[in-house]
Amino acid sequence: MNAPTPRPPTLWIDISDIVHYLRHHTRPSGIQRVAFEICRALLRVDNGAGRIRFTMRDGGPRDLVVMDWQELEGAFSRMSEAAAPKRLATLRTRGNIQVPGTSGATVGMILATGLTLQGRALLQLAKLPLALGAVAAAAIRRDMERRRVKAARAAARAGIENIATASAGEPFESVAQAGDWLLVLGSPWFHPDYVKTARWARDELRLRFAILMHDLIPIRRPEWCDRAMITAFSDWHRAVLPIADQIFANSRFTANDVTQWLAASGSTPRNTARPIPMGTGLPIGVDPASAPHLPPAGTYVLFVSTIEARKNHTLLFRVWRRLLSDLPRDQVPTLVFAGNIGWLVADLIQQLHNAAFLDGKIVIVQQPSDAELIQLYRGCRFTVFPSYYEGWGLPVSESLAMGQPCIASNTTALPESGGAMTRYFDPDKFDEAYAAIRAVIEDPADLEAWRAQVRRDFRPVTWDDSATVIRETIDALG
Amino acid sequence: MNQTITAERRTIWVDVEDFFKYFEANPRPSGIQRLVFETLKVLPAQAAAHPGSPRIAFVRHSADDALLREVTFDNLAALFDVHSRAASVAVKARARTKPLRTRRPPMKAGLRHLAIRTIERLPPEVADVLLQAGVLQIAALRQFKRLLRRHPVQTAESPAPPEPVEVKGGKVVEAVVEAPALAATSADLPVRPGEPLLIMGAPWANENYGNRLARFRAKYRLEPALLLYDLIPVRRPEWCDARLVQDFTDWLESTLPQCKQLMAISRATAADVEAYARECSLKLSGPVVPVPIGTDFGVPTPTADAGPGPGLPAPGSYILFVSTMEARKNHAVLFRVWRRLLSEMPPDRVPTLVFAGRVGWLISDLLQQLENTDWLGGKVRMIRDPTDTELNALYDGCQFTIFPSLFEGWGLPVSESLGRGRPCLASNRTSLPESGGTLARYFDPENLDDAVRAVRDIIEDPAGLAAWQAQVAREYRHVPWGRTAEALIAACLPDAETALAQAAQ
Numbered sequence: 001m002n003a004p005t006p007r008p009p010t011l012w013i014d015i016s017d018i019v020h021y022l023r024h025h026t027r028p029s030g031i032q033r034v035a036f037e038i039c040r041a042l043l044r045v046d047n048g049a050g051r052i053r054f055t056m057r058d059g060g061p062r063d064l065v066v067m068d069w070q071e072l073e074g075a076f077s078r079m080s081e082a083a084a085p086k087r088l089a090t091l092r093t094r095g096n097i098q099v100p101g102t103s104g105a106t107v108g109m110i111l112a113t114g115l116t117l118q119g120r121a122l123l124q125l126a127k128l129p130l131a132l133g134a135v136a137a138a139a140i141r142r143d144m145e146r147r148r149v150k151a152a153r154a155a156a157r158a159g160i161e162n163i164a165t166a167s168a169g170e171p172f173e174s175v176a177q178a179g180d181w182l183l184v185l186g187s188p189w190f191h192p193d194y195v196k197t198a199r200w201a202r203d204e205l206r207l208r209f210a211i212l213m214h215d216l217i218p219i220r221r222p223e224w225c226d227r228a229m230i231t232a233f234s235d236w237h238r239a240v241l242p243i244a245d246q247i248f249a250n251s252r253f254t255a256n257d258v259t260q261w262l263a264a265s266g267s268t269p270r271n272t273a274r275p276i277p278m279g280t281g282l283p284i285g286v287d288p289a290s291a292p293h294l295p296p297a298g299t300y301v302l303f304v305s306t307i308e309a310r311k312n313h314t315l316l317f318r319v320w321r322r323l324l325s326d327l328p329r330d331q332v333p334t335l336v337f338a339g340n341i342g343w344l345v346a347d348l349i350q351q352l353h354n355a356a357f358l359d360g361k362i363v364i365v366q367q368p369s370d371a372e373l374i375q376l377y378r379g380c381r382f383t384v385f386p387s388y389y390e391g392w393g394l395p396v397s398e399s400l401a402m403g404q405p406c407i408a409s410n411t412t413a414l415p416e417s418g419g420a421m422t423r424y425f426d427p428d429k430f431d432e433a434y435a436a437i438r439a440v441i442e443d444p445a446d447l448e449a450w451r452a453q454v455r456r457d458f459r460p461v462t463w464d465d466s467a468t469v470i471r472e473t474i475d476a477l478g
Numbered sequence: 479m480n481q482t483i484t485a486e487r488r489t490i491w492v493d494v495e496d497f498f499k500y501f502e503a504n505p506r507p508s509g510i511q512r513l514v515f516e517t518l519k520v521l522p523a524q525a526a527a528h529p530g531s532p533r534i535a536f537v538r539h540s541a542d543d544a545l546l547r548e549v550t551f552d553n554l555a556a557l558f559d560v561h562s563r564a565a566s567v568a569v570k571a572r573a574r575t576k577p578l579r580t581r582r583p584p585m586k587a588g589l590r591h592l593a594i595r596t597i598e599r600l601p602p603e604v605a606d607v608l609l610q611a612g613v614l615q616i617a618a619l620r621q622f623k624r625l626l627r628r629h630p631v632q633t634a635e636s637p638a639p640p641e642p643v644e645v646k647g648g649k650v651v652e653a654v655v656e657a658p659a660l661a662a663t664s665a666d667l668p669v670r671p672g673e674p675l676l677i678m679g680a681p682w683a684n685e686n687y688g689n690r691l692a693r694f695r696a697k698y699r700l701e702p703a704l705l706l707y708d709l710i711p712v713r714r715p716e717w718c719d720a721r722l723v724q725d726f727t728d729w730l731e732s733t734l735p736q737c738k739q740l741m742a743i744s745r746a747t748a749a750d751v752e753a754y755a756r757e758c759s760l761k762l763s764g765p766v767v768p769v770p771i772g773t774d775f776g777v778p779t780p781t782a783d784a785g786p787g788p789g790l791p792a793p794g795s796y797i798l799f800v801s802t803m804e805a806r807k808n809h810a811v812l813f814r815v816w817r818r819l820l821s822e823m824p825p826d827r828v829p830t831l832v833f834a835g836r837v838g839w840l841i842s843d844l845l846q847q848l849e850n851t852d853w854l855g856g857k858v859r860m861i862r863d864p865t866d867t868e869l870n871a872l873y874d875g876c877q878f879t880i881f882p883s884l885f886e887g888w889g890l891p892v893s894e895s896l897g898r899g900r901p902c903l904a905s906n907r908t909s910l911p912e913s914g915g916t917l918a919r920y921f922d923p924e925n926l927d928d929a930v931r932a933v934r935d936i937i938e939d940p941a942g943l944a945a946w947q948a949q950v951a952r953e954y955r956h957v958p959w960g961r962t963a964e965a966l967i968a969a970c971l972p973d974a975e976t977a978l979a980q981a982a983q
Contacts, residue, residue: 107625110621110625111621111625113621114618114621114622114625115618117614117615117617117618117621118614118615118618120614121611121612121614121615121617121618122611124607124610124611124614125607125611127607128604128607128608128611131604131606131607132604135601135604138601222850222851223813223847223848223850223851224847224850225850227849227850230850309843309847317716318924321714344843344846344847345843346842346843347805347840347841347842347843347844348843350840351716351717351805351840352716353720354715354716354717354718354719354720354723355714355715355716356715426926426927428814428925428926428927429924429925429926429927430922430924430925431922431924431925
């Protein structure tokens with residue numbers, strides 16, 4: 001350890017997971033996008049003082065290299081733009097074919113019926129060339145889109161490789177100084193032995209180690225997670241959390257959850273787990289171009305989320321079924337699910353198909369682009385978020401930031417995310433959810449007043465607020 | 479059966495076509511076939527005791543679906559017997575690793591399914607065109623086939639002679655029970671105008687059932703009287719196979735208008751059918767009559783040596799949920815209840831939850847969730863495909879049973895649990911309060927707090943549970959099948975009822 005000139009401690013942010021994600025996935029996930037925004041905000045708050053720097057692990061536990069932020073930022077935005085093509089879940093309706101009545105039919109009638117049917121069969125067959133043409137055209141369009149995405153992704157990836165090589169040769173341990181901080185904002189769980197990196201930084205380099213926790217879902221509710229993820233996540237956190245000098249959390253709920261879990265496994269955090277304010281939304285960059293395939297403004301209620309078991313889409317399916325049985329059909333708004341189709345929902349999707357998406361009253365907009373998302377938010381009557389379990393609940397604050405009221409589940413961190421301006425229901429009580437949603441649908445004047453209140457009173461939290469709390473906490477620890 | 483027709487004596491014609499059709503495709507009777515069979519067994523005797531002692535005659539449809547022909551109860555009983563026995567033989571055969579052949583669906587249907595599956599793999603635009611063309615083509619061919627058939631059927635003096643039913647020395651002979659004898663030539667069926675045609679099975683799988691009824695009405699002046707079980711494929715298609723939804727909806731739409739009298743297996747179903755008729759602007763000729771459903775299926779009494787059975791949970795340590803695992807039955811809520819119980823109570827005070835039944839459809843995501851939690855550390859167990867013996871042992875050893883289903887036409891597991899002397903905590907939805915009566919307890923299956931409270935109240939009060947058990951054992955009375963038969967006859971012959979009432983005055 002050569003420390004020539006004493007300087008204020010540097011905050012080294014490990015961005016391994018962001019780079020990993022860019023290398024292996026089409027789009028950054030929620031956690032990476034949050035981590036990315038906090039990185040940017042930390043830089044802004046640092047205001048050129050040079051106390052925020054970046055590193056990533058590229059190999060074994062001690063193979064940390066210094067990273068250049070500008071290049072990563074460029075690659076990240078390119079990647080976000082190169083989103084995969086998206087489409088509306090198509091509802092196929094098969095026209096009912098009326099077989100003419102046959103009771104007491106005469107030979108002539110039967111013959112006529114048979115001939116009519118035969119004629120219609122041939123007519124139907126004549127449509128085949130047109131259908132084949134449409135399929136071919138669609139295939140060509142898809143292929144072009146695929147090529148475009150592939151090229152964009154390759155460019156982004158090339159950028160990543162460049163920064164990695166450009167920064168190589170500057171090993172972390174020759175730059176980092178005793179008293180500096182190593183901060184993990186994202187989810188580098190793909191390094192199962194990350195505890196070795198953390199311990200090396202702490203014990204050999206004399207750094208301090210901090211981590212931002214997003215949730216304990218794989219431990220608290222393993223039923224909703226991928227099997228491999230459950231073990232990896234538990235083992236990783238069991239090893240890493242006890243050696244952290246400071247634990248940050250995205251909500252008071254997560255801070256308590258982590259503290260309780262650590263206590264149950266016989267360990268006490270060195271410093272009290274600290275909730276940080278979360279920015280109210282992720283930047284949605286693109287100016288909305290009108291997308292005609294989306295439902296018209298004012299006709300729908302919006303649920304922005306990956307479609308997965310934990311998010312409780314099932315409840316809304318049942319609520320909408322009941323609305324349709326209790327109210328005239330034209331008074332029931334469409335329900336839009338905007339998000340990717342995730343895991344443990346194959347049975348739900350099948351049920352939606354079996355029910356013909358409640359004859360079109362439920363629509364899935366898969367992989368919405370930023371432009372589509374903006375349009376969906378602007379045109380919705382209100383949003384709903386019935387999730388069972390959230391570390392924070394970004395879609396709730398994001399909805400408010402977009403000026404749209406939200407009816408959300410009252411569990412876990414969601415009341416923190418929604419604050420006083422959101423209305424709540426118990427996601428385990430059908431009647432309560434139904435009553436809350438129906439009341440808003442049936443009282444448009446009240447909804448407008450509520451919307452006006454949200455637009456007037458909602459104070460967005462910036463990511464700079466998040467960065468400031470991290471900085472102050474760390475500075476207070478010296 | 480007495481064939482004499484007196485001036486006053488009327489006949490109730492019972493359509494059993496679907497009963498025979500069912501066993502062409504399925505090796506084991508389902509709940510509906512059991513219910514039908516139990517009722518038919520006592521129907522003639524019940525009719526004899528009815529004012530005017532109507533005759534009961536069983537009829538099948540002729541090959542071209544245009545005429546009715548009579549079959550005997552023995553034909554029916556032989557068929558049911560073979561298949562119930564085949565079921566128990568199948569269980570034994572499995573133990574001896576000697577598989578029993580099951581009848582495959584007809585080759586024509588197989589080919590059709592293969593074609594449909596192949597087409598559905600094509601791009602949707604093309605598949606739609608081809609499927610529609612195919613459906614139209616099949617419909618056209620069907621018309622032409624009718625045209626060809628028409629002539630020979632009308633000139634046929636008498637139908638083919640019956641094939642004897644062969645059940646050789648108790649040995650099961652596959653597929654020997656074929657279309658049985660005609661007791662009378664079809665055209666001569668001694669129907670008097672206005673006599674009821676009682677339909678109490680599951681005929682929605684029969685094509686063009688509504689058209690057939692229209693023809694029977696036109697030809698024989700019969701008045702169809704239909705027993706309905708539930709409208710689940712229409713009300714909750716999400717939980718049903720797409721084919722069933724289509725078949726059932728078509729059947730319902732074409733059949734209801736043909737029926738003079740509608741009956742239902744519960745008040746809930748009766749109300750639902752009336753609501754459905756209103757929604758479709760269908761005018762019913764009268765209210766839908768709820769019919770009491772017999773509860774005694776002749777459950778085998780436990781054998782003397784019945785212990786817990788190898789591999790079953792220890793008696794008294796668990797709560798039992800007997801049902802096919804499928805989305806509608808709401809196993810998901812019990813998973814959430816047990817998760818909550820385990821977080822609120824010491825784990826050793828939480829009884830095991832046992833799911834006993836087949837693994838059905840739309841449940842794989844739930845099974846994966848259970849797997850992900852190691853079945854809540856073993857507090858949830860699934861006893862898959864229990865044998866009758868195992869089921870008896872499971873009932874005998876449970877603290878109580880639980881039935882959280884979201885939608886039922888009746889709720890057999892609830893009455894069955896009570897019939898076996900086990901208390902039942904059931905969902906308060908649809909027909910279940912009728913099935914459980916005052917002896918079962920209820921909860922809202924879509925309110926987790928309510929479900930947790932209901933379960934906790936019982937498991938934390940063992941004395942209360944013992945008292946409840948004693949009460950169930952003491953007070954539960956089976957509904958005899960005679961009452962079902964009696965109610966059906968009364969609904970089919972309402973004027974006889976009126977006459978009786980007048981006579982009483």
